[in-house]
Amino acid sequence: xxxxxxxxxxxxxxxxxxxxxxxxxxxxxxxxxxxxxxxxxxxxxxxxxxxxxxxxxxxxxxxxxxxxxxxxxxxxxxxxxxxxxxxxxxxxxxxxxxxxxxxxxxxxxxxxxxxxxxxxxxxxxxxxxxxxxxxxxxxxxxxxxxxxxxxxxxxxxxxxxxxxxxxxxxxxxxxxxxxxxxxxxxxxxxxxxxxxxxxxxxxxxxxxxxxxxxxxxxxxxxxxxxxxxxxxxxxxxxxxxxxxxxxxxxxxxxxxxxxxxxxxxxxxxxxxxxxxxxxxxxxxxxxxxxxxxxxxxxxxxxxxxxxxxxxxxxxxxxxxxxxxxxxxxxxxxxxxxxxxxxxxxxxxxxx
Ligand code: G3P
Ligand code: MG
Numbered sequence: 001x002x003x004x005x006x007x008x009x010x011x012x013x014x015x016x017x018x019x020x021x022x023x024x025x026x027x028x029x030x031x032x033x034x035x036x037x038x039x040x041x042x043x044x045x046x047x048x049x050x051x052x053x054x055x056x057x058x059x060x061x062x063x064x065x066x067x068x069x070x071x072x073x074x075x076x077x078x079x080x081x082x083x084x085x086x087x088x089x090x091x092x093x094x095x096x097x098x099x100x101x102x103x104x105x106x107x108x109x110x111x112x113x114x115x116x117x118x119x120x121x122x123x124x125x126x127x128x129x130x131x132x133x134x135x136x137x138x139x140x141x142x143x144x145x146x147x148x149x150x151x152x153x154x155x156x157x158x159x160x161x162x163x164x165x166x167x168x169x170x171x172x173x174x175x176x177x178x179x180x181x182x183x184x185x186x187x188x189x190x191x192x193x194x195x196x197x198x199x200x201x202x203x204x205x206x207x208x209x210x211x212x213x214x215x216x217x218x219x220x221x222x223x224x225x226x227x228x229x230x231x232x233x234x235x236x237x238x239x240x241x242x243x244x245x246x247x248x249x250x251x252x253x254x255x256x257x258x259x260x261x262x263x264x265x266x267x268x269x270x271x272x273x274x275x276x277x278x279x280x281x282x283x284x285x286x287x288x289x290x291x292x293x294x295x296x297x298x299x300x301x302x303x304x305x306x307x308x309x310x311x312x313x314x315x316x317x318x319x320x321x322x323x324x325x326x327x328x329x330x331x332x333x334x335x336x337x338x339x340x341x342x343x344x345x346x347x348x349x350x351x
Contacts, residue, residue, distance in 0.1 A: 017288030019350050020268035021046070021343070022089075022261075025061035027295030027319020028339050030078070032221025037318045038340030040079045045343055051082055055347075056271035059083075060264045060292065062213035062228070062254040062299065064090030065113025065177030067121050087271070089264055091212035091229075091254030092118060092176045098210070099123030106168040108133050108192060110185055111177030111212075111229075118176055128165065132157060134188055136165040137199065141184045169196030175211045179232045186236050194244055206249055213254030215299055219319035255294075256303030261311060265290060285310065289350075293342045295319025297327035305330065314342045 023029055029039040046055040059075065066074075069085040076083045099122045106126045109115035116129040131154045134140055141147075157165070170192045179185040188197075193209060195201035215228035229252075237248045254260050265285060272286055293314045294300020304313035315321050315332035316339055326335050336342045 017350070018272060018286045019055070019289045019291065019346070020265075020272060020287055021055060021057040021291045021293065021346065022060040022264045022268070023057065023339070024255075024292070024294035024296070024300050024319075025059055026063055027219035028293055028316050029059075031219060031319070033078075034221070035078060037316060037338030040081075042338075042340040042343040043079045043081050045347060047081060053271070053275060056268045056275060058087045058089055058264055058267045058271070060089050060255065060260065062091035062215050062218070063177075064092045064118070064212060065111050065115060067114070067118055068093065086267060089260070089267060091260075092174070094253040094257075094259050094263060095119065095174055095176070095210065095212070096122040097259075102172050105171035107172045107174060108170050108197075110173065110175045110179055110189070112180050113177050115174070115176035119174060129154070130185060130188060132161075133165060133197075134184060136162045140188060140191075143183055147181070166199070169198060169201075170207055171196075172208045172210070175209070175229060175232070177212060178229060182232060182235060185232075186239055189236055190240055190243065193240060193248070203244075206244075206246065209248070209250040211250060211252040211254075213257075213299075214252035215254075215296070217320065219295060225320055255299050256306060258303070258307050261292070261303055261307035264292075265307075291342070291346055293339055295321055297321055297330040297332070301327065301330040301332045304332075314345075316342060 028037065030036060046053065046057050048054050068088040068090060071088045071090065072083045072085040075088070102124060104125050107119070107124055108130055109119045109127050110130045116127050116132070119127040131151045135154060135157050173189060173192060191197055193206050194203050196204065196207060211229055211233055214230040214233055216230040217225035218228045220226045233250065240248045268287065268290060269285055287310045289312050290310045291312050291314055292300055292304035293316060295316050295318060297315060301313045301315055304311040313332040315327065315335045317335070317337050318339070321327055326332060334345070336345065
């Protein structure tokens with residue numbers, strides 16, 4: 001299917017060179033909860049018949065909201081392959097590298113799923129979800145009586161917890177995954193970011209604010225792209241900057257941040273070392289090529305380009321990108337229709 005492949009210059013590597021693959025998830029392997037682009041077949045090609053791994057690969061997604069161990073089980077079921085938690089890199093996974101900095105600080109975790117459980121697993125010892133935090137203050141969300149839904153897993157906090165939360169200054173905020181209730185979260189985060197969250201408290205310096213990623217949009221089950229954390233960030237920033245003398249300070253740790261690609265490389269190196277009879281190449285990358293297969297030019301392709309060699313970017317047409325040739329702003333090294341086309345190309349080239 002030569003016509004479906006768009007190919008930019010890239011030097012061929014010898015067949016014996018080591019390589020690894022990082023897969024984006026939304027818009028490449030799944031849409032909503034359904035596999036797309038022959039993804040189960042594509043992933044199965046990376047295993048020996050008895051089920052052991054033939055090619056080091058990982059998932060490098062900006063999605064998340066659940067612990068990597070839980071996601072590994074979900075992905076294993078979805079694709080019919082054995083995925084280990086070490087192969088799952090969520091947008092929020094780099095927060096683990098910040099745990100030592102905020103280990104005993106009181107921090108708030110925002111987003112769908114189980115954001116506080118994710119942060120606890122990373123080593124944060126005093127973390128509360130924004131759902132539980134909000135329940136500790138009466139009338140904090142004036143629209144709450146109009147909201148008919150119930151919050152998953154949250155129950156009326158104990159008097160002790162309420163007392164503790166009401167007396168603590170929040171030291172940092174981590175947006176782990178998509179905010180479920182933008183109006184409440186923008187309201188409550190503006191309080192926290194201006195005063196540390198103490199009701200009626202003095203306006204002081206803004207606590208650090210970290211986002212798992214800054215994706216404006218992503219491809220879900222709906223035909224048109226949906227807003228991601230980046231859209232929530234713009235909304236929060238717009239309101240915050242309208243009421244605060246200093247502009248919002250924040251950082252985002254997922255793709256296209258080079259840190260995310262560095263972590264993927266480290267993960268793939270460890271897998272590779274394990275696969276070649278537990279040999280350790282130390283910190284030196286054994287890879288001639290690392291393939292990033294993504295659907296979002298400004299996130300997956302931009303990130304791979306900025307990470308530099310040995311990254312080689314492959315753009316699929318199953319998600320955010322739907323063009324005939326290549327993206328104008330962030331052209332990939334190669335464009336294919338589906339993830340299965342990408343894996344076929346890689347295996348053909350490397351074997
Ligand atoms: O919310 C997830 C979305 O922004 C991107 O996920 O797998 O395309 O990086 P993914
Ligand atoms: Mg994607």
